[in-house]
């Protein structure tokens with residue numbers, strides 16, 4: 520029989536803990552050097568939250584957004600308020616939902632968002648319409664019957680502030696202002712003292728063929744999937760469910776073996792909106808076999824397992840999938856998660872040196 524006397528056992532434990540302490544110390548020393556070469560690619564379907572995570576990283580690095588960006592974003596946010604309300608008005612007509620504020624609706628439809636300067640009258644129109652029960656009823660039909668940007672209600676609720684002459688977009692507004700990514704954006708970033716390169720690409724179908732150019736030398740992929748996609752269809756194809764598209768895309772990453780050597784991190788994003796949606800829309804609209812009802816944890820677990828299953832990494836000890844539930848609007852959540860992600864990536868890189 521092997522040695523089992525307490526004295527030797529204690530010695531073994533001591534040696535093991537000394538060893539792991541030594542590895543930790545070496546890892547801390549190597550961390551700075553290793554992080555220089557870390558290249559992380561954000562992948563995932565359209566509107567999953569990649570660029571919002573990218574923006575958060577820049578915010579964490581710089582502490583604020585630049586003035587010239589703020590000017591552009593003020594215009595973008597106001598333009599969005601007009602276009603999103605126009606979508607709601609048109610949807611109400613299509614769904615035959617009567618409005619009380621028909622004159623205001625006609626006025627707003629006449630505005631050309633890209634060539635009109637903002638004035639407070641536009642803000643008043645939007646406020647009146649947002650308070651119209653017909654518009655509220657139409658809003659409840661979004662996702663099921665038509666597409667609207669996820670944060671549209673946030674901007675409408677804030678319309679008086681946004682409409683004011685003194686309006687300066689706050690970080691919360693900027694993080695919610697959406698523009699579809701149509702290029703590849705690469706930036707050197709810093710979290711917790713460690714530099715790395717983050718790459719953001721467009722997630723809609725037409726953008727994906729550009730991805731291949733970003734794959735070179737990638738240390739890690741953060742795959743971003745929107746948790747609320749289970750009752751949404753793609754903007755680019757109304758017959759395809761967003762969650763299923765995201766799972767297919769994820770499967771493709773593994774079947775094509777593009778990232779054989781990279782660590783794959785999964786961000787199950789928009790957990791804040793998911794928490795609300797799961798109370799109203801059952802996950803079984805997308806997955807027949809789901810029986811967990813409105814329970815957030817069960818629903819989250821179920822979705823996570825779907826991703827683990829398609830990756831085929833469930834039983835693979837050498838190649839693990841690292842899942843995180845995230846809220847890309849919440850700076851402290853993203854900072855905390857990124858510290859964990861970087862640590863995981865660096866440790867993996869470190870292990871390959873030995």
Ligand SMILES: Nc1nc2c(ncn2[C@@H]2O[C@H](COP(=O)(O)OP(=O)(O)OP(=O)(O)O)[C@@H](O)[C@H]2O)c(=O)[nH]1
Pocket residue numbers: 563564565566567568569570571572668669670694695696697698699700701720721722723788789790791792845846847848
């Ligand atoms: N509430 C909430 N909104 C989010 C979250 N993540 C992203 N959003 C919003 O969702 C919208 C789409 O996010 P983007 O970051 O532009 O999505 P993307 O993946 O870059 O989209 P593409 O560029 O088309 O591929 C934006 O309005 C974001 O503010 C989240 O975790 N919570």
Ligand SMILES: [Mg+2]
Pocket residue numbers: 569570571698699700719720721722
């Ligand atoms: Mg984007």
